[in-house]
Amino acid sequence: MPDGMTHVLRAAHDTQNTIAVSLQMMATEHHADAEIAHVAADLLHWTRETIAQLAELAARQGIPLDRAADEPGLFQQMRASMASKAKGPVAALLLLENLRRLYLTASDASLALELLAQFAQAQRHTEMLELSTQRHPHTLRVMKWANTMIKTIAPQVLTNA
């Protein structure tokens, strides 16, 4: 059984990495939807910062976590690049589905940062609390963006599916 510290740090780190991989795949898969591709790249910038900062804090606690964000694996890259060739209603539906998954991934990551904050408060671990407080808005931003894009495109995509 891992201790509480290891558990919350790993959960936060894992979920941020899932966001990072999703964003990279979306930027590839939806390059024809310029706004999706570009904002995904912007959000990736902050997600990478969060991952690095989590890893640095974990290292100081003697918990080894990767500083660099995960990259999509070979299979995932192939899938994104094949999916990017989809046209018309299929491409639009794939985008809607990816945004839905991104929202869920980001809410998972948001919960993980909340666990981190609660643990930090119980342990009076100021540094960990600060990290969680500072990075949480960036994860919420991913959720809000995914939610906005879903609301914006869903009527068109689903009407023409």
Place this chain on the structure above:
Amino acid sequence: MSSSRIVDLWGDRTPYSAGQEWPARVDEHLIAEPDTWVPSASLLHSNGDAMDIGVRDGRIVGVRGRAADRVNHGRLDVKDLYGWQANHAADRLHRPLIRRDGELVETDWDTAMEAVAGTCRHVLDMSGPSGVGFYTTGQLFAEEYYTLTTIARAGIGTNHLDGNTRLCTATAAEALKETFGCDGQPASYTDVDHAEVIGLFGHNVAETQSVLWMRMLDRLAGPTPPQLVVVDPRRTQVAEHATVHLAPRPGTNLALLNALLRELVAHDWVNHAWVDAHTVGYDELVKVLDPCTPQWAAGICDLDAADIERAAEIFGKAERLLATVLQGVYQSHQATATAVQINNLVLLRGSLGKPGCGVLQMNGQPTAQNTRECGANGDLPGFRNWQNDDHVEQLAEIWNVELERIPHFAPPTPALQIFRYAEQGSINFLWISGTNPAVSLPELSRIRSILASDNVFVVVQDIFRTETAEFADVVLPAATWAEKTGVFTNADRTVHLSDKAIDPPGEAKPDLDIFLDFAARMRFTDKHGAPLITWADAESAFKAWQRCSAGRPCDYSGLSYKLLRERGGIQWPCNDSAPEGTERLYSDATFWATASECETYGRDLVTGASVDKIEYEALNPHGRALLKGAEYLPLHDPPDEDFPLFLTTGRTIYHFHTRTKTARAPELDAAAPEVWVELSASDAATLQITEGEPVLVRTPRGSVRGLARITQVRTGTIFVPFHYGYWDTKHPDGSSPYRAANEMTPTDWDPVSKQPLFKLSRARVEKVNDDA
């Protein structure tokens, strides 16, 4: 007035001092003595200069600036002096065209309009309202936009209506909404008469609004000249007059603005009493600004930190500070976030709503303001909030339709997304009025393939057979300025009436009549089965729009055609409480920013994610101005080894948009007949390019061939004007060189305002070897 104005672009100086009235100077160009003079204003830029059109024997024979008008005091831009000749061009569209066996052939109005209405009905049957899209302009009149909006929102019930104003003024509107809760230009051109400091951000006013520049030049020549702080990567005429000229690396405007604001905070050049009383968000803003030192920004922007400090000190110590903004901000990276920081600059100084104080988020087109107000620019009419059911209910009452008829389940669709839906096949009917996307949108090869697709029925309504018309299934010949009546509003809220002076050529019709014909054929009705459109001509359309605008910031209820004919330009809001119009908004620091009044609850300035009503109410319970900060982000697609330069695009004073009118005026055409490429002396030396030699500019998307001009543009940055297309040259087929700058621009836009980033492409310049 001789053709010397082609050379002497801003004419003679009439110097004046701070607080004095700008002296009149009447500009005119006539080729014969007119029988009558007909009042109008300029349709070839956004300044709204009032003029009278000289008519003799049913033809325009010239124009004269109106001395008594508040906007221009008699002066005219060089385009206005000569551009009217396009009305009489031999190649105006005289009859409708319809595509038969792949060719556009002449037809009658009934056949053309039945094809339009019949196809629209068919698409509605097959896919519903979401299959229908409208892409309009910033050059029709208010009555026409309001009619089109009523048709699209309440007749068809589609979310897909936007203007080419998305390319020129969307960021201005969005930045004003984010800061003040609602669109509406805070300041007035008369603030130039009083300002002690004018900050011009990406605003080459000398060419884009040359009459406003004449006003600034006259202040500069007077006894109490204002200081100018100019942000522009080119050493423009405006920059030549600057106390401080900052030429940042393209794409870094936000880093520069954040550093300027941080200096204001660090030196306590903040008007705390005003900020505390009238704004929210100060502490959050200061947190975002904290890391943005002048040294940090100097590295990112490739500027001298001392120059940033000097500019900040000028802003920080100014009592009467006027800031102006245009495409250098709006069409660049993090556009809305940057424009909002310029609003923050005047808010931190408390420089608002008083003579010489404020911000002018400019427009690029003569009637763009009306596109915004009337809801043809991706907003609901009267600056109403699509997320606020009470606002939508007001429209439902005005139009007498059920609430559900008006789409408000998602934000209105921006232009490039309309084209994306067409590309994906979910929009099958696209009606383009008064704009030329085959030259003006980014990444033209993609736009051409969408317009050429068999899945989209394309209607083009224009005055010439444009590059876009070549892709149309039906072409509708329109009347233009001087050939129809209506009002339009400039960038400082001045409303002018433009009266009909001459008949349109052939069978061409006013855009209003075309829309009304369509509405009649579609039999749009209200909820009681009566016709949805209750007006039949320009003046009754204006009255319908007045009713829709009443009680909103852009209130036209106190205006009338009669009053506008008598008085000339009047600034909205004009109503019972302000019968003379309103020179400055927010003079009492009261904003349209409570949750029940505001046009938007706001967006995240980085991602564009929507803020909801509850969040907004918590953030801004008393409806104050909002200080919103944003972090600088690196560019999406920076220069690299293959494409080491920045390409930026823009205007020249001699042309408007895709030259459909200005190139048909011989004087203007001769002044700038061909596309050119500006580069710095140092880049020219490295590439061994000499002045006037043909060069090829290449980006990952396309290329353009033009003549080299060695100018004082930033080293590492090149400039290509965007006006040139193909109607007066061979269409690009591989054998002739491309000349539209948008062959090269990327499909990328600001996620908040959805305005394309025309100012940012990575590029290279190659020598052309004609012998090869």
